Amino acid sequence: MALTQTHRFNRRSKDASVYPLMVASSFVLLTDMVYTSSVLSVSAVTLGSIGISYMLWPAEFSTVGRWLKRYRLSWQAGLLVAVAAMFFLNGISQPASAQFFGQAEQWMTGQFPQGGQVIPLVFNVLRGLFILYLGISLVKVVQAARQDEDWQNLARTPLIILIAITMGDLLSQFIIGGGGA
Incomplete structure (x- = not known):
């Protein structure tokens, strides 16, 4: 017991x-x-x-x-x-609003209303170039790993750029605040 x-x-x-x-x-x-x-x-x-x-x-x-x-x-x-x-x-x-420099684009559009379609076009081109760069780098890293080459050195530069752009986005949110609202 x-x-x-x-x-x-x-x-x-x-x-x-x-x-x-x-x-x-x-x-x-x-x-x-x-x-x-x-x-x-x-x-x-x-x-x-x-x-x-x-x-x-x-x-x-x-x-x-x-x-x-x-x-x-x-x-x-x-x-x-x-x-x-x-x-x-x-x-x-939840709705996906996680775009790079989304608040910066809203702020620029609010500050320069005469910009019209140019500001969204510039930000979308920058996002597209960034995605293309990451995609091409990923393909290169995978090819190097499959061929038993040094893939870590190839992956280092895109990771540094990804971190730098993410930090730039965070810092721009701190600088501009609530997106110009």
């Missing part, structure tokens, strides 16, 4: 160490739900609440526990996969 109580105590102390993590992640999920108001965020909050409820009241979920034991499944792993899938689906369901 003492062995069973010790085992039960160890299981509860293990769950107790996971409890703050579950509460914190549920708070993050709830914050995401408030800001995005999407069905996937609500589903992720629901799954997180079910996980916390299972940790607090395991006796109430005895049928689910027996089913998980019969198929040798871990409820923590299943919950983690489900919540991660909800976050992933929520992330890709």
Whole structure:
């Protein structure tokens, strides 16, 4: 009997160490739900609440526990996969506005309204050249790797350029602020 109580105590102390993590992640999920108001965020909050409820009241979920034991499944792993899938689906369901120098283009258009179609054309040409450069560099790196050549040196320059352009985009957002709004 003492062995069973010790085992039960160890299981509860293990769950107790996971409890703050579950509460914190549920708070993050709830914050995401408030800001995005999407069905996937609500589903992720629901799954997180079910996980916390299972940790607090395991006796109430005895049928689910027996089913998980019969198929040798871990409820923590299943919950983690489900919540991660909800976050992933929520992330890709949002509109994609991650363009390089998008806010800089908006600011330039707001500052120079007489520019008309020239400003978007210039920024789109720059984006196109950047994508072409990265694509050609990627092909060269893959060819060098397939021919057992030194592909790391070929990959270094495009990575440096990618990081430099990303930093330039971030710095331009700091300089111009909210896109001229």
